[in-house]
Amino acid sequence: MPLLVLTTLMVGAPLRAAPPPPSSTNVADLPAVLVTGVQPGPGMWRVSRGDHELWILGTLSPLPRGMTWQSREVESVIASAQQILLPPSVKMKVDTGWLGKLFLLPSAYSARKNEDGKTLQQVLSAPTYARWQALKQTYLNDKRSVERWRPIFAAQALYKAAIKANGLSNSGGVKAAVDALAKQHGVTETAVDYPVTIEHPRAAIKAFKQAAPNDVMCMSRTLDAIEHDLPSMKARANAWATGDLQALRELPDSNRRQACIDALADAGFARQLGIDDIPEKVQATWLAAARKALETNRQTFAMLSMDELLKPDGYLAKLRAEGYTVEAPLE
Numbered sequence: 001m002p003l004l005v006l007t008t009l010m011v012g013a014p015l016r017a018a019p020p021p022p023s024s025t026n027v028a029d030l031p032a033v034l035v036t037g038v039q040p041g042p043g044m045w046r047v048s049r050g051d052h053e054l055w056i057l058g059t060l061s062p063l064p065r066g067m068t069w070q071s072r073e074v075e076s077v078i079a080s081a082q083q084i085l086l087p088p089s090v091k092m093k094v095d096t097g098w099l100g101k102l103f104l105l106p107s108a109y110s111a112r113k114n115e116d117g118k119t120l121q122q123v124l125s126a127p128t129y130a131r132w133q134a135l136k137q138t139y140l141n142d143k144r145s146v147e148r149w150r151p152i153f154a155a156q157a158l159y160k161a162a163i164k165a166n167g168l169s170n171s172g173g174v175k176a177a178v179d180a181l182a183k184q185h186g187v188t189e190t191a192v193d194y195p196v197t198i199e200h201p202r203a204a205i206k207a208f209k210q211a212a213p214n215d216v217m218c219m220s221r222t223l224d225a226i227e228h229d230l231p232s233m234k235a236r237a238n239a240w241a242t243g244d245l246q247a248l249r250e251l252p253d254s255n256r257r258q259a260c261i262d263a264l265a266d267a268g269f270a271r272q273l274g275i276d277d278i279p280e281k282v283q284a285t286w287l288a289a290a291r292k293a294l295e296t297n298r299q300t301f302a303m304l305s306m307d308e309l310l311k312p313d314g315y316l317a318k319l320r321a322e323g324y325t326v327e328a329p330l331e
Contacts, residue, residue, distance in 0.1 A: 034167045034234055036066035039241035041174070042248075043329025044073065045309055047319055052294050056316075058306030059087065060240040060248075062163045062233060063172025067241050070177070077301050078181045083293055084189045085302035087175075088286040090278060091193035112153050119147045120154060124216060131223045132158075139165055139226075152215030152260060155222035159256065162226045168237060178303065187301075194278065194285045221259035229254040240306065245329065249310060287318055294324070 047054040055077045063069075078084065114123055121129050132154070139161040140146060146154045163169070182189050225233075232252055239247035286304075293300040308314045320326045 034064040034066060035238050035241045036064065037068065038070050039064075039067045040243055041069050041071050041074075042240060042243045042245055042306070044077065045316065045329060046325075046327040047290070047294065047316070048325045048327075049294055049323070052298055054085075054290055054294050054300045054302060055081075056302045056304050056309065057174075057178075058240075058309045059174060059303050060236065060306045061170050061172075062168035063170075063174070063237045064234075064241055065164070065167050065169040065172070067172060069172060069174050069241070074178075074301070075181055077299065078178070078187055079185045081185075081187050081299045081301045082297040083300045084178065084182050084187055085286075085289055085293060085300060086189055086191050087303045087305070088192045088194070088282045090282065091191075091195045112150060113148050114150050117148065120149070120151065121147070123151065124219065128216070128220055128223065131227070132219065135162070135223060135226055150215055151219035152263060155215070155219045155256075155260065159222050159226065162230070163233070166230055166234070168233065172237075172241075174303075178301075190289070192286050192289045194282045196278070215260070215263045218256075218260035218263045221254075221256045225254040225256040229256075245310075248306060253307065283315060283318075286315060290315075290319065291322075 042058055045056040045058070047056065057071075057074060114120070120132060124132060135158060136143070136146070139158060143157075146157055149157070160170075179189070181187075229252075233254060236248060236251050236253065239245075239251065290300075290302065293302075304315060309316060311317075316326050
């Protein structure tokens with residue numbers, strides 16, 4: 001559903017203008033070979049007050065598809081933990097019965113398409129469309145149905161196919177490994193969800209169609225990322241797998257995701273539905289869960305976006321300002 005794509009993109013990301021794409025010359029000398037086999041991943045951040053501790057693993061996407069993540073440090077923490085806080089997310093609830101949801105499906109799929117049956121060739125500039133065509137033939141096998149999708153949905157499909165073809169995966173199996181450790185040691189996993197209830201789903205889909213986001217910029221930044229940023233993505237993925245935090249700080253990140261977030265957040269429908277400030281609400285939800293865990297448990301394990309942990313004004317800065325002790329992992 002289009003609204004699910006919106007909330008998936010917006011979780012944990014501040015709303016800001018997307019910077020210009022990095023030049024291909026900035027990443028030309030970065031390694032293109034991905035690590036494989038068993039990898040330890042990065043160290044963890046420690047947040048504490050008194051003898052209560054919250055250990056946080058920074059996550060990253062994409063990661064090497066050929067690696068197996070195995071961290072003895074993480075397993076040790078989970079084995080002694082009373083709770084695991086899962087990564088913050090948005091929980092979408094459509095306020096209608098199962099029959100109503102069934103009838104909503106045609107409308108939801110139609111919202112994925114361009115208005116008036118237009119094709120990408122008609123909504124994109126000639127240079128942008130030429131770039132799209134070249135990458136589409138490489139990664140999507142010239143899939144014809146995508147030609148009538150709105151740029152933001154076509155861009156998501158292209159990006160997913162491109163990272164897979166380049167030996168990357170969205171999660172690297174990290175979440176599955178944590179789930180297995182939680183089950184092995186009998187530790188409760190707690191979802192940290194910000195609930196969004198769509199009370200009038202038909203009206204929401206209609207609003208999405210009428211107040212379309214400026215998703216051409218999302219398409220443009222996605223093409224930039226695939227044409228120029230894949231070496232950097234691979235280098236960041238390798239840095240995470242081998243625990244090289246300094247490299248993660250120094251390597252440029254693709255601004256593709258932020259451009260797509262900005263396109264959606266600036267759309268009129270997001271303001272109409274009151275979901276244009278989701279990142280701030282998700283952050284507040286996670287901070288409340290972290291405070292409760294630190295008060296209740298002697299030891300807690302959590303996962304947060306690595307980019308969020310490395311930001312000087314991110315989630316950890318908020319906890320530090322509230323008097324908690326925050327320690328970065330040793331490098």
